[in-house]
Amino acid sequence: MRGKAKQRVSLILVVTMVLGTVLTGNTVFATGESSDEQDRIKINISKDSEQTVEQNVTQTIHVTAQGQCSQSVCLNVYLKNEDGSAATDIDAVNLLTSDQLTDKNTQKTIDETLKDSVTLNNGTKASPTAEWKNDKDDNGTVTSKYLQITMPAEAMAINFDMQLQYRTDEASYTKKVLVEAKAFEEEQDITEAAKRADESKENEATVVWEGQAVSQPESEAADEDTDGENNINTVSETGVYTLYFEQNTIDDPHSAWDNATQISVYAFSNNENTGVLQMYKVPESDSKNIWKITFDKEWTHVIFLTGDDWSGFFNQTEDIQID
Known part of the structure; x- marks a missing residue:
């Protein structure tokens, strides 16, 4: 599972802070409507709060x-x-x-959340x-990210919550995410809103994370050099830090790294691991192609991959230790 691509890799750990508290709420069943059509699903999505929150605070969505x-x-x-693109940088922590x-202690599995x-x-x-699914185009770019729930024919209702989280190390950000649900029977859309002329928006809701830049103390600014390759090997008391990876440092004769449009990372320590997680490209990195991901616990080793799975021998680095 571990490849042997030659590499000169720069790892940078940058301390970030966790702000805010977790939102919770109660779920209420949507009111059904009579219909002459046999197969038709009424979906209702609502938010626990209308507030805009800061990164790392969960937004609760009720789905019925x-x-x-x-x-x-x-x-x-x-x-x-x-x-309209896939919000691949949003986590559903439950x-x-x-x-x-x-x-x-704070996260739940799909089975726990959807039980009964x-x-x-x-x-x-x-x-x-x-299960979570990612649809991709011919270039391997994720075009849609969605949770697919399969219900038996004798089901008449489903009711559950989603807790969504956005994390970034950017000082100033606005992240808007549309949550939309649709029902399908043999690939045919049977969502009630899709069959009504008014195109009801009851099956969607938008959540927002927003933060403003704050001045950086001179002592902190002095720790960073101009090319960004500093080596801050500390982790904040909350355990949150950001890992950066420069794609162009890989010496690859097969061009898998030069042509890659998605970089992922597999982090592990002892018997624990993250699984394969997608990294996110730093927009201002230009030709250097720098990618990043934020972790909420300290890992000792990482492996970087092109794409998002272990699909080839030349698409991954060797084990790299985080000092």
């Missing part, structure tokens, strides 16, 4: 759906940026697979199957 269908139904919950957990979230037509509760 009601309807009786003749076959099993897929409920897809999409995370989109303002321009809808993770077991190998994605980095803090078991489905109501069957006989009144009993059931747990659906669910």
Whole structure:
């Protein structure tokens, strides 16, 4: 699983701070509407708060759906940026697979969150199957990110919460994310809003994270050099730090790194790991192609990859130790 690509890698740890508190709320079932059509799902998405919060604070979304269908139904919950692209930098901290957990005290698995979230037509509760999916174009770029929940034919309602989190080390930022849900039966959209002329927006909601730049103390500014290759090997008391990776430092005769449009990282310590996580390109890095990711715990080793899986021998670095 570990490749042997030659590399000269620069690792930079930058301390960031965690602000704010976690939002919580209660979920209320959406009111159903009568219909002459047999297969039709009414979806309601609501926010726990109308407030704009700072990065690292979770935004709680309530998702409910009601309807009786003749076959099993897929409920897809999409995370989109303002321009309609996939919000790959948003985490749902209560809808993770077991190998994605980095803090078991504050994060939950998909199975835990969706346990008994489905109501069957006989009144009993059931747990659906669910997984995160990424659709990609021919270049390997993620075009949509969504949670796909599969409900059985005898399901009549589902009710659960999503807790979304945005993390960045930028001093000034505004991040808007549209959460949209649609129901599909054999790939046919059976969402009630899609069948109504007014195109109801009950099945979507927008959440916002925003922060303003603050002046940096001279003592902190002096620690950074002009080319950004400083070596701050400390972690804040909250355990949050940012890892940077310069793509162009890889010496690769197969051009996998030069042509890569997505860089990912696999971090691990002892018997724990993050799984493969996507990094995010620093917009102002220009031709240097610098990527970053923020961790909430200290890891001792990392492996960088092109794409987002272990798909080839030349698409990954060797184990790299974080000093």
